[in-house]
Amino acid sequence: MLQLLGDQLIGSPRLAVFELVKNAYDADATNAHVEINGLRTDSPTITVTDDGMGMSEQTIRDIWLVIAHDHKEKQKQKRERTPSGRLPLGEKGLGRLAVHKLGNHIELITRAASSREVIVRIDWQKLIDKEFLEDAKVEISTREPEVFSGDSTGTKIIISELRNRKWTRGEIRRLYRQIASISSPFEQLGPEDFSAYLDVPEYPDWINSIPDPERILKRAPWKYKFTFDGEIFSWEYEFRGIPGIAREAHTEIQREGGLPIPPIPADDEDPSVSLSAEKSKKKITADKDSLAGIGPISGEFYVFDRGSKILSKIGESELIKNFLDESGGVRVYRDGIRVYNYGEAENDWLELDLKRVNNPTRNLSNNIVAGFINLSQYSSTGLVEKSNREGFVENNAYERLKQIVLGAMEPLIREREEDRKAIRELLSGAKDPDLRHLAEPVSRIREIARKNRLSGEIDPLLDRIETEYVYMKETLLKAGISGTGLAVVFHEIEQGIQSLYNSLAQHPDMKGVADQTRELMRLMDGFSEILRKKDKKPVSLNNIIRRARDLSMIRFRHHHVRLVCPALEDGAEEMMTVCSFGLVVGALTNLIDNAIYWMRTRWPDEDQEPTPRALYINISDDFEGGPAIVVADTGPGFRDEPADLVRPFYTRRPAGMGMGLYYANMVMQLNDGELLFPEKDDADIPDDFDGAIIALRFTEAEKA
Numbered sequence: 001m002l003q004l005l006g007d008q009l010i011g012s013p014r015l016a017v018f019e020l021v022k023n024a025y026d027a028d029a030t031n032a033h034v035e036i037n038g039l040r041t042d043s044p045t046i047t048v049t050d051d052g053m054g055m056s057e058q059t060i061r062d063i064w065l066v067i068a069h070d071h072k073e074k075q076k077q078k079r080e081r082t083p084s085g086r087l088p089l090g091e092k093g094l095g096r097l098a099v100h101k102l103g104n105h106i107e108l109i110t111r112a113a114s115s116r117e118v119i120v121r122i123d124w125q126k127l128i129d130k131e132f133l134e135d136a137k138v139e140i141s142t143r144e145p146e147v148f149s150g151d152s153t154g155t156k157i158i159i160s161e162l163r164n165r166k167w168t169r170g171e172i173r174r175l176y177r178q179i180a181s182i183s184s185p186f187e188q189l190g191p192e193d194f195s196a197y198l199d200v201p202e203y204p205d206w207i208n209s210i211p212d213p214e215r216i217l218k219r220a221p222w223k224y225k226f227t228f229d230g231e232i233f234s235w236e237y238e239f240r241g242i243p244g245i246a247r248e249a250h251t252e253i254q255r256e257g258g259l260p261i262p263p264i265p266a267d268d269e270d271p272s273v274s275l276s277a278e279k280s281k282k283k284i285t286a287d288k289d290s291l292a293g294i295g296p297i298s299g300e301f302y303v304f305d306r307g308s309k310i311l312s313k314i315g316e317s318e319l320i321k322n323f324l325d326e327s328g329g330v331r332v333y334r335d336g337i338r339v340y341n342y343g344e345a346e347n348d349w350l351e352l353d354l355k356r357v358n359n360p361t362r363n364l365s366n367n368i369v370a371g372f373i374n375l376s377q378y379s380s381t382g383l384v385e386k387s388n389r390e391g392f393v394e395n396n397a398y399e400r401l402k403q404i405v406l407g408a409m410e411p412l413i414r415e416r417e418e419d420r421k422a423i424r425e426l427l428s429g430a431k432d433p434d435l436r437h438l439a440e441p442v443s444r445i446r447e448i449a450r451k452n453r454l455s456g457e458i459d460p461l462l463d464r465i466e467t468e469y470v471y472m473k474e475t476l477l478k479a480g481i482s483g484t485g486l487a488v489v490f491h492e493i494e495q496g497i498q499s500l501y502n503s504l505a506q507h508p509d510m511k512g513v514a515d516q517t518r519e520l521m522r523l524m525d526g527f528s529e530i531l532r533k534k535d536k537k538p539v540s541l542n543n544i545i546r547r548a549r550d551l552s553m554i555r556f557r558h559h560h561v562r563l564v565c566p567a568l569e570d571g572a573e574e575m576m577t578v579c580s581f582g583l584v585v586g587a588l589t590n591l592i593d594n595a596i597y598w599m600r601t602r603w604p605d606e607d608q609e610p611t612p613r614a615l616y617i618n619i620s621d622d623f624e625g626g627p628a629i630v631v632a633d634t635g636p637g638f639r640d641e642p643a644d645l646v647r648p649f650y651t652r653r654p655a656g657m658g659m660g661l662y663y664a665n666m667v668m669q670l671n672d673g674e675l676l677f678p679e680k681d682d683a684d685i686p687d688d689f690d691g692a693i694i695a696l697r698f699t700e701a702e703k704a
Helices: 002-009 013-026 055-065 071-077 095-102 124-129 168-181 213-217 273-281 308-314 317-327 352-358 396-426 436-451 457-476 483-506 510-533 541-558 583-601 660-670
Strands: 033-036 046-051 103-111 117-123 139-143 154-162 195-199 223-228 233-241 250-256 297-303 329-334 338-339 368-376 539-541 562-564 575-577 614-620 626-632 675-676 692-699
Touching: 013 046, 013 095, 013 168, 033 168, 046 055, 055 103, 055 117, 055 139, 071 154, 071 660, 095 103, 095 154, 117 124, 154 614, 168 317, 213 317, 213 368, 213 436, 223 396, 233 396, 250 396, 308 317, 308 396, 317 368, 436 457, 539 541, 539 583, 541 562, 541 583, 541 614, 541 626, 575 583, 583 614, 583 626, 583 692, 660 675, 660 692
Parallel strands: 033 195, 329 368, 562 614
Antiparallel strands: 033 046, 046 154, 103 117, 103 154, 117 139, 223 233, 223 297, 233 250, 297 368, 329 338, 539 575, 614 626, 626 692, 675 692
């Protein structure tokens, strides 16, 4: 049973070695030395030696040989630290099973301060051969110190008769990276008094050629750091410059009073959490309560661009690509010691790659990022490691951690897109941003459909979507609108793309997938029909407001938003214009959606009475050129210039597309109007509405 536990609970031999190194950290060691000998022979060995506190004979008998002993958990609960000030990483008493994962024969030599040296020998084959448990003996002996002589202490474990005897060069290199990554390599945020290293005496060249991560990271064009303590969100963004590209290096530093986060998906239910935890799923601004069981968070990210033109200017492009393929991703550290397996190629714990499918021109992916999240062992008690040592139990605290990290990454994504846009223009001379935001996801959907034998049903529908795409591109360009106008398609069908991709990737079903694709096609058809027919006719601005209000009424009630709308009161003057009713209602609904979101970030307490969340919508004829629908709120207001606000993919909203205001601006251009950002006095806004103000200005209209 013990052997079975070791085999099942520890996922791989490399992870077993990693666990032994973590045990050395818990023993207050300053060095953990792993040595592999006898490779390519029939008798390889693995030796792990540390200079920690060691163990006495009593500790061996009463703790080390007692599976699932909870002494580390008790130590952690009492906040008892080692002489070096460390809290234990282990808590379940299962890490020692790592030795049984690796080999049949174990020899442990250990010495505690002022004690004799203790030797433990375990031969698994002999134990298994015994019929009765009482006959299965483990040999323990003591002697005068030989390995740890003088005043030295520590533990040495020699494992032979390895179960995996064929350690290849690739496996050794991966083990080297894994051991080296146990302490955070990023600006020495890991414990300065602990290091781990691997030796392969017979094949030193296998690991000597592995590049130093710090040397690679210094070549990253972008660096980003953040901290969040529940009250203050601080971040520092740095563009370091790229040789041969005339984009100046620059740094942006911000200290903000809140951290907007994407809400936890509603269908991600955890029946074990309390009502207060359930309520936390709806939050869009992280606070002290959001960090319960997590504690303060800091992070550091190094971001690359894998485009051939940029990599060629940075140099050592193959080395950088290999490094990112093997070490890219976001790792998690507690007190500077790594929590495995976050940051491994198979673990997209933040779903960065999936988000990039939905918005490839804006989002990050694991193969261009090398980053870490640092937590406190003392504060992160709600994050419990799985028994198999592969990440945290996916409870409510874990879900909150993910959302906080995603929210903290938003400034990096936003600021980096600014630099990338400028770099693209410098490299190509083109002013239009990359238009792959539709073509790339569609091609990925085609690929998955082909693998699941759905191409015959899906491809004709995708062909029609792409045909409409080309038509809209030509039409919008003729109308004088940037080719980026096609991004509105992605804005309208974002949820459909994500749903379709998920359906294909997880549960392919011909009928369901085909139906979803047809829905996307209908959305595209509707938009292109408007462009073809120029669906403009006399409409009442009051009716536009009334329709947008009715569509948003449920959201007003749900989010406790008070609506002030003089244009819909009895006796209000009716104002007419010529426009596309459906497009304008969509634009106004987008503005309402943005207002609700940002009011929730400023006023997170939904039970506050009277509610400070208030929205003002009215019609004004004070603007030159024609009447305007004016929208004002009690949110935090705008921090960016109007030119940035209407730029596609620019957003401060976590997990946002950055298309809402761009869409509204494009709709107004199509309807011969404009999107304005007036001052309060320009539109006669009541004093209570001290947040964002936006106006949809139409052409001259006749009064009904």
